[in-house]
Amino acid sequence: MFKWIKQHLRIKAFYGTSENAVKTQIWIAVSVYVLVAIVRKRLGLKPSLYQILQILSLTQFEKTPILQALQAPNSDTDLDDIDNQLILFDL
Numbered sequence: 001m002f003k004w005i006k007q008h009l010r011i012k013a014f015y016g017t018s019e020n021a022v023k024t025q026i027w028i029a030v031s032v033y034v035l036v037a038i039v040r041k042r043l044g045l046k047p048s049l050y051q052i053l054q055i056l057s058l059t060q061f062e063k064t065p066i067l068q069a070l071q072a073p074n075s076d077t078d079l080d081d082i083d084n085q086l087i088l089f090d091l
Contacts, residue, residue: 009033045070 009029014022036052039045045052052070059069 043067043070 009026011025011029014025016022016025032053033049036049036056040047040049040052047055047070055069056066059066062069
């Protein structure tokens, strides 16, 4: 069980030192892992659970809809973003 936790859950440090604090943090991490697995299956997403968790950790404070953040980027949208960027060097 400990090996699975180390391989699949992202717990960098425990915020409490008591047994209850450590168990609570592990159960929260397991719950998040299971919820992301359910979302992945229901939405039919292709990225791995690890990739989805990475995306969610990077976009947690953005106002981007979750489904849009998890879907593959659209090539037309990428071109529009390039047009809106400032030019650093005028070459």
